[in-house]
Amino acid sequence: MSTTKRSPVTDEETDTDSDTELYETLEETGRPVVNATRYAQANDISQDEATQRLDLLVEEGVAQRLDVSTDPVVWYPSDWARMADRERVVVFPERRELVVDHPTQLTRAQLSQFAHLVDTTGSGAYMYEIRQEDIWQAPYDSFDALLETVRDVLPERYPHLEEFLESQYERANRFRMYTHEDGYVVLEAETDDLMGNVARQKLDDEQLRAPISETESWVAAESVAEVKRILYEAGYPVRDERDLDSGEDLDVDLELDLRAYQEEWLSNFLETRSGVLVGPPGSGKTVTALAVLAAVGGETLVLVPGRELASQWREEILAHTSLTEAQVGEYHGGAKDVRPVTISTYRTAGMDRHRQLFGSREWGLIVYDEVHHISAPIYRRSTDLQSRHRLGLSSSPVREDDMEQDIYTLIGPPIGTDWDALFEAGYVAEPEVEIRYVPWDSEDTQNEYVSTKGHARRQAAATNPAKLAETRHLLSRHPDEQALVFVEYLDQGQAYADALDAPFISGEMPHARREKLFEQFRNGTLSALVVSRVGDEGIDLPSAELAIVASGLGGSRRQGTQRAGRTMRPTGRARMYVLATRGTREEEFARQRMRYLAGKGVRVTEHDAETPQAESDDA
Structure with a gap:
């Protein structure tokens, strides 16, 4: 094949040749995208020549390029992204990858x-992969139900892919734990081969105390979580069917009506007796938890990340x-009341001086709010409490250390993950999320950024003065909407508060003062708040219609979801603007942090800032 750089397309035949070469390459590599290598x-050309050809295809409109985390740059056919009026699903079954152009909310x-x-x-364009853990955690009672959804999305049947799906679904049901009639915990395998060649090979005598039969082993009580985690990492999730302590009876009536989907969440939980309720903020996870509390009818411990949430609960x-x-009592740094229903913080429950108090009580139910915290060492200790x-409750059970598998291993399988149905039914206002790329306010500021490294460089991009002008502009576009402005740094927060004439709430503010300001925002007395990370999780601000993330893009995917979640409410239009300084790593951070929302059915768009640079210079 010639290595001469081709001239731009001038006729249909040349365009066809360009298409053919790109599609043949994709077919040969077996991937939906291709990098220069x-x-x-x-x-059979050099990498430089490959890059030139691919970039030429972009100029010709035959291909598009995409910066991704797994490759520096990849290319894919433009016609996959040209069908704005309909979606198209392209499947690569051998690699279990999919590319979906303009998917509907239902498809996502x-x-x-x-x-x-x-x-x-x-x-x-959306790129997906199907991993084994996705099938293990799929919220379906049968493989046929899972397969029905898969076939509804994919354009045709793929026997090889369906065989993989079925094998992984079955794999998730090959081990279970149950309580022996004499009170100890038993690990049971589907076959003696699985027990002998998997469980007893992976686990030591400190974890499996003794065999009971060819398919059963006695599990050390203190090693239950460890056994589940080791087998999960080996590719075998364990169904936890132990008969744990039920605690004292507690007569509770729920004094509100549940929505249909909340009734389904409740029913699914009562069937499994453990699980993680996953749904967008504003969908009523707390209400469903109260319904669970009433249905269980036992003494209950509620664990939360901070004291604000304890009071709200x-x-x-x-x-x-x-x-x-x-x-109903609270037990944390500000209160020490243990009642039939006790609300505590993860940190307090994990401290040695308090563990005896919590561990000696038989709880009928333990609720883990913002459950993603339990992977942290001191928070994990709370999972040893018996119930x-x-x-678990979370809008986004993801962690940047990829330890979200611990959440499902230690607490239970996911329940209620279909965000889109809630958007479609009007139960939750789907947020309009827009990434806005802001230029530097001046050459001096940009030069200062270039001359720094590490954290100082990230802080320079985060505190770009032009962001304040863009924030003012966005607030002026939505004068009648209550707004939250999120910042990463205390000095930046105070500067924004002064410029916008709005209070700045941070972790340094006394608890009573923070709660008073939050209450004023809820009742409409305050139209705007500038908030640090203290506002990321669980703070109930139902009137928030607008969120502006001025800085904090180095945070987690979960943080992006939580901030978007502050605007997800049952009525009205919700908006979130994410500000990223053009030409810095913030651009990629913004895309990465919003990717999780996009995967849940939320549309994320990208635009340049509208504020003229001169305005930011004058600000």
Whole structure:
């Protein structure tokens, strides 16, 4: 094949040749995208020549390029991104990868049930992969139900892919734990081969104390979580069917009606007795947890990340159940009341001086709010507390250390992951998420950024003064909407508060003062708040209609979801703007942090900032 650089397309025949070469390369490599190295190998040319050809195809409109985390740059056919009026699903079954152009919300919601979003483009292309853990955690009672969703999304049947799906679904049901009639825990395998060649090979005598039969082994009580985690990492999730302590009975009535999907969440939980309720903020996870509390009818421990949430939980319980103030207590740095329903922080429950108090009580239910925290060492200690029922709550059970598998291993399988159905039914306002790329306010500021490294460089991009001008502009576009402005740095937060005439809430502010300002925002007395990370999780601000993330893009995917979640409410239009300084790593951070939302069915768009640079210079 000639290595001469080709001239731009001038007729239909040349365009066809360009298409053919690109598609043949994709077919040969067996991937939906190609990087310059693979393109060079497939066409027997140098990598420089491959890059030139691919970039020429971009100029000709035959291909598009995409920066991704797994390759520096990849290319794919433009016609995959040209169908704005309809979606197209391209499947690579051998690699279990999919490229979806302009998927509907329904398609994205269905894909979130069994596939992992790898990347997205501003032009509407979504790349997914199907991993074994996605199938293990798929919220379906039978493989036929899972297969029905898969076949509804994919354009045709793929026997090899369906065989993989079935094998992984079956794999997730080959080990279980149960309580022996004499009170100890038993690990049971589907076959003696699995017990002998998997469990007893992976686990030592400190974890499996003794064999009971060819398919059963006695599990050390203190090693239950460790056994589950080791087998999960070996590719065998364990169904936890232990009969745990039920605690004292507690007569509770729920004093509100559940929506249909909340009834389904409740039913699914009562069937499994443990699980993680995953749904967008505003979907009523707390209400469903109260319904679980009433249905279980046992003494309950609620664990939360901070004291603000503890107070909110107590108010919700007293407002929506028949429990009295004497039956609901808080136990943390600000209060020490253990009652039939006790609300504590993860940190307090994990401290040695308090563990005996919590560990000696038989809980009928433990609720883990913002459950992604339990992978942290001191928070993980709370999972040793015994309870017949365990309920985790989270809008985004993902962690940047890829330890989200611990959440499902220690607490239970996911329940209620279909965000899109809630958007479609109008139960939750789907946020309009827009990434805005902001230029530097001046050459001096940009030069200062270039001359720094590491954290100082990230801080320079985060605190780009032009972002304040863009924030003012966005607030002026939505004068009637209550707004939250998120910042990463205390000095930046105070500067924004002064410029916008709005209070700045940070972790340094006394708890009572923070709660008073949050309450003023809830009742409409305050129209805007500038908030540090203290506002990321669980703070109930139902009137928030607008969120502006001025800095904090170095945070986690979960943080991006939490901030978007502050605007997800049952009515009205919700908006979130994410500001990223053009030409810095913030651009990629913004795309990465919003990718999780895109995978859940939320549309994410990208635009340049509208504020003229002169305005930011004058600011």
